[in-house]
Amino acid sequence: TQLLEQSPQFLSIQEGENxxxxxxxxxxxxxxxxxxxxxxxxxxxxVTVVTGGEVKKLKRLTFQFGDARKDSSLHITAAQPGxxxxxxxxxxxxxxxxxxxxxxxxxxxxx
Amino acid sequence: xxxxxxxxxxxVLKTGQSMTLLCAQDMNHEYMYWYRQDPGMGLRLIHYSVGxxxxxxxxxxxxxxxxxxxxxxxxxGLESAAPSxxxxxxxxxxxxxxxxxxxxxxxxxxxxxx
Numbered sequence: 001t002q003l004l005e006q007s008p009q010f011l012s013i014q015e016g017e018n019x020x021x022x023x024x025x026x027x028x029x030x031x032x033x034x035x036x037x038x039x040x041x042x043x044x045x046x047v048t049v050v051t052g053g054e055v056k057k058l059k060r061l062t063f064q065f066g067d068a069r070k071d072s073s074l075h076i077t078a079a080q081p082g083x084x085x086x087x088x089x090x091x092x093x094x095x096x097x098x099x100x101x102x103x104x105x106x107x108x109x110x111x
Numbered sequence: 112x113x114x115x116x117x118x119x120x121x122x123v124l125k126t127g128q129s130m131t132l133l134c135a136q137d138m139n140h141e142y143m144y145w146y147r148q149d150p151g152m153g154l155r156l157i158h159y160s161v162g163x164x165x166x167x168x169x170x171x172x173x174x175x176x177x178x179x180x181x182x183x184x185x186x187x188g189l190e191s192a193a194p195s196x197x198x199x200x201x202x203x204x205x206x207x208x209x210x211x212x213x214x215x216x217x218x219x220x221x222x223x224x225x
Contacts, residue, residue: 009151031211042115042201042216043154050211088153092211098169099214101146101153 003027004091004102012108013079021074021087021105029091032065032072033099037086079109113137115217117202123223124192132187132220134202141207143185144169144214145177147198154201160185161207192224 004025013019023032031050035043047056049065049072056063060083062075072089086106090099115136124130134143142161146154156169158177166177174196176188185204189196199221203214 004153006153033213040218042203042218044216045213048211048213090154098144098156098159099154101155103151103153 004089004100006087006089006102006105008105009103010106010108012110015081015109015111016078017109019076019079019107021076021107023072023074023089023102025070025091025100027091027093027100028069029093029100030069031092032069033090033092034063034072034074035088035090037088039085043086043088076107079107081109081111083107084109115202115204115215117200117217117220119220120218121221123225124189125225126193128192129188129190130192130222131189132200132202132222134185134187134204134217136183136185136202136204136215138204138206138215139182140204140215141182142205142212143179144203144205145175145185145187146201146203147171147196148201148219149198157187157200192222194224196222197224198222 007022033048034046037043047063052067052069054065060077089102118133144159145157160166160179163182178186202217205212205214
């Protein structure tokens with residue numbers, strides 16, 4: 001069974017701080033996605049990384065795919081209260097695009 | 112476009128009762144998925160479908176059945192609900208013909224089994 005472990009599970013920080021969330025697996029994925037989920041809603045895609053070593057930036061968010069395509073990180077610079085939510089990584093496996101989801105990181109940014 | 116919709120939004124069942132969760136998408140997507148979300152466990156795939164009339168088991172299929180009679184609808188059934196099936200259920204859909212596919216999620220159905 002492929003597993004994706006995220007760390008930390010919970011993170012509470014002050015507005016303006018930086019943070020990094022990690023997503024690790026022993027399996028290789030063809031691509032990796034990051035989703036953000038707000039309370040009472042479904043996850044919404046933030047980014048997809050496909051190539052080992054790939055770095056993508058989305059405003060203050062920086063996503064990196066590991067060289068071996070087994071891990072990924074999400075770095076947020078100068079966090080804002082609007083960044084609060086559950087962050088989920090998901091690795092794509094197989095032709096049917098089944099996603100293996102990570103365990104999630106719950107981020108709270110205090111004003 | 113409404114995207115992915117789910118009904119009902121919330122339901123309370125007694126152990127042994129049955130129910131059907133409905134997922135509908137208006138994006139002409141080929142693939143549809145049912146997940147359950149439990150604290151500390153992320154989302155786990157229950158069943159999925161790669162086209163009308165086809166279904167397949169995911170990671171945690173026991174106690175659930177599905178049907179995809181129409182392309183736009185994917186139904187999840189619980190024949191005899193158990194407290195262990197208390198969870199938040201999400202439906203998702205995606206285009207089936209691109210190499211890297213975004214899954215679009217519905218707002219979820221919160222199910223409590225007493």
